[in-house]
Amino acid sequence: MKVSDKRKLKARLANDCAAVRRGAAVFRALDLPENAYTRQPCVHLCGDSRINIENHIGVLEVGETIIRLYTELGILRIEGMGLEIRGADGANVLIDGNIRALCYETRE
Amino acid sequence: MFLWKLPRGYAKIESENVRPERIINAALVRGIALHNIKRLGRTSFRAIVLLKQLDALMELAAECGVQIRLIRRGGMPVKAAALLARPALIASVFIAAGALAFLSTRVLAIDVKGWDSLIEAEAERFLKQNGVSLFMPLSAVSKSEISEKLSAFDGRIGSSTVWTDGVVLKVELHSGLPNAAAPSGAPSNIFADKDCVILKLAALEGRPLVKAGDAVKKGQLLVSGNITPEASTETLLTHSSAEILGQVAYRFSVVVDRTELAPAKSGNTEKAIRLKLFSFTFDSNSAFPDEQRTFDSRYALTASFLPVFVFSGRAEELVLKPSQRDADAMIAEALKAGEMLINQKIPDGARMISRDTELVWNADGSLEAVFSIQTVETIGYTELI
Numbered sequence: 001m002k003v004s005d006k007r008k009l010k011a012r013l014a015n016d017c018a019a020v021r022r023g024a025a026v027f028r029a030l031d032l033p034e035n036a037y038t039r040q041p042c043v044h045l046c047g048d049s050r051i052n053i054e055n056h057i058g059v060l061e062v063g064e065t066i067i068r069l070y071t072e073l074g075i076l077r078i079e080g081m082g083l084e085i086r087g088a089d090g091a092n093v094l095i096d097g098n099i100r101a102l103c104y105e106t107r108e
Numbered sequence: 109m110f111l112w113k114l115p116r117g118y119a120k121i122e123s124e125n126v127r128p129e130r131i132i133n134a135a136l137v138r139g140i141a142l143h144n145i146k147r148l149g150r151t152s153f154r155a156i157v158l159l160k161q162l163d164a165l166m167e168l169a170a171e172c173g174v175q176i177r178l179i180r181r182g183g184m185p186v187k188a189a190a191l192l193a194r195p196a197l198i199a200s201v202f203i204a205a206g207a208l209a210f211l212s213t214r215v216l217a218i219d220v221k222g223w224d225s226l227i228e229a230e231a232e233r234f235l236k237q238n239g240v241s242l243f244m245p246l247s248a249v250s251k252s253e254i255s256e257k258l259s260a261f262d263g264r265i266g267s268s269t270v271w272t273d274g275v276v277l278k279v280e281l282h283s284g285l286p287n288a289a290a291p292s293g294a295p296s297n298i299f300a301d302k303d304c305v306i307l308k309l310a311a312l313e314g315r316p317l318v319k320a321g322d323a324v325k326k327g328q329l330l331v332s333g334n335i336t337p338e339a340s341t342e343t344l345l346t347h348s349s350a351e352i353l354g355q356v357a358y359r360f361s362v363v364v365d366r367t368e369l370a371p372a373k374s375g376n377t378e379k380a381i382r383l384k385l386f387s388f389t390f391d392s393n394s395a396f397p398d399e400q401r402t403f404d405s406r407y408a409l410t411a412s413f414l415p416v417f418v419f420s421g422r423a424e425e426l427v428l429k430p431s432q433r434d435a436d437a438m439i440a441e442a443l444k445a446g447e448m449l450i451n452q453k454i455p456d457g458a459r460m461i462s463r464d465t466e467l468v469w470n471a472d473g474s475l476e477a478v479f480s481i482q483t484v485e486t487i488g489y490t491e492l493i
Binding site: 005058059060061062063064084085086087088089090 | 128129132133134136137138139141142143144145146147153
C-alpha cells in the first residue's frame with residue numbers, strides 16, 4: 001500500500017471516531033440504532049446462499065470453503081462450500097455460496 | 109450482476125501474488141470495486157472489475173509489485189468501439205435502414221382474389237396495363253378508381269374491394285353474374301338465356317309455356333307471369349319462379365400456327381453483374397431490351413457483416429425469330445388454349461355430360477382443335493313485366 005493511502009486510511013478512521021463521538025449523543029437521544037453512528041458490522045443473511053456484510057474493514061482470507069473479514073468487533077469467519085465474493089467495495093462485501101457457519105473468531 | 113456489467117463494460121483479471129488478499133484490500137481502499145472474486149490456488153485469484161477502473165487497478169498492482177493479467181474485456185463499450193472501427197458495417201446498416209424505410213412506402217406485392225384463376229389473371233393483367241405495378245408509391249394508389257375501372261373492365265365482375273395491407277395491395281373480386289331470381293312478389297317472366305333442350309321444368313309460380321324435351325332458342329319466353337284464371341276473363345300479372353334444367357351444346361375452336369416467334373440468341377453479349385442481399389437482387393443495366401443472363405462466378409463482400417454476394421457473368425441478347433414448332437408442341441398448346449376457353453365460357457354450376465375433341469391439320473400447316481361439349485345447367489333469366 002502506498003504511504004499516501006495509509007495516511008488517508010488513518011485520517012478516515014480518526015475522522016470517523018470523532019464523528020462518532022459527536023453524533024453519539026444526538027443519535028442516542030433520537031433512539032436511532034447503534035450501527036447508524038458506529039462502524040459495527042451489519043450482517044444480512046438470505047437463506048443459506050447469500051450474505052451481505054456492511055462496515056467491514058478488510059479481507060483477511062478468501063477461499064472456496066472459508067472467507068474471513070476484519071471488522072470492528074473482530075474477525076468474522078464465514079464457512080461453507082463454493083464460496084465466492086460476488087462484489088466488494090470499501091465498506092460492503094456480498095458473498096454467494098453454500099453457507100454453513102458464521103462466527104466471530106475473537107472479540108476485542 | 110451480468111446486466112449492469114454489460115452496459116458499463118467490464119474486464120476479467122487474474123492476479124498472482126503471495127497473499128492475494130493484499131491486493132484485494134488495497135483495491136478496496138482505493139475505491140476500486142471488485143466482483144466475482146474466486147480463489148484459483150494458493151497464490152492466485154480471478155475477479156471482474158469495471159472497465160473504467162481497470163487502469164487504476166493496473167497502476168495499483170504495479171505499485172504493490174503484484175502481477176495482474178488481463179484475460180478479457182467485454183460489455184457494450186468494447187463492442188461499440190469494435191463496431192466503430194468498421195465503417196463499412198455501419199454504412200451498410202444505415203443503407204439497409206434507408207432502403208427499408210424507402211421500400212415501406214411502396215407496393216411490394218399485389219394480391220388479387222376472385223372466384224376463379226382466369227378472372228384473377230385477367231384482372232392482374234388489366235391492373236398492370238393501367239399503371240398499377242410493383243414498387244409504385246402507396247400514396248399513388250387510388251382505391252376507388254381501381255375498383256371502378258375493374259367493374260367497368262369485365263361484365264363478370266359485379267364489384268371489387270381494393271385495400272392496402274402494409275405493403276401489399278389486395279384486390280377482391282365479386283361476381284356480378286345475373287341469376288334467375290327476381291325480387292319476390294314483382295310480376296315477371298322467365299326467358300331462356302341460351303339455346304338448349306329443356307330437360308326439366310318445374311314451375312313454382314307463373315304459367316309454363318314449354319315442357320321437358322322442347323328445344324328453345326335464346327330469348328324465348330319459358331314461364332309467363334301473365335295468367336288468366338279459369339272461368340274469368342281478367343288477366344292477372346304474377347311473379348314467375350321455376351326450376352329449369354336444360355342441355356346446352358357448346359362448340360369452341362382454337363387455331364395454332366406452325367411458325368411462332370420465339371426468343372433466340374442473337375450472338376451479342378456483354379458483361380453482367382448482380383448483387384444479392386437476402387432475397388433482394390440488383391442487376392447491372394444492360395443495353396439489350398431482352399436478354400438471358402448466366403453467372404459463372406460468385407464471391408461474398410466480407411467487408412460488411414451483411415450477406416452481400418456478387419455474381420459475375422455474361423448477358424446474351426435475345427431477339428424474336430420465327431421458328432417451326434413440332435406437332436406435339438402444337439397439340440399441347442391447342443389443348444391448353446381449349447381448356448382455358450372451356451373454363452372461361454362454361455358456367456361454374458354446369459355439369460359436363462360429354463366432351464369431344466377433334467384435331468384438324470390445315471393445308472398451311474396450322475392445327476385447328478375443335479371442342480364439342482354438352483352440359484346440363486340451370487336455364488333462364490327473369491325480367492319484370
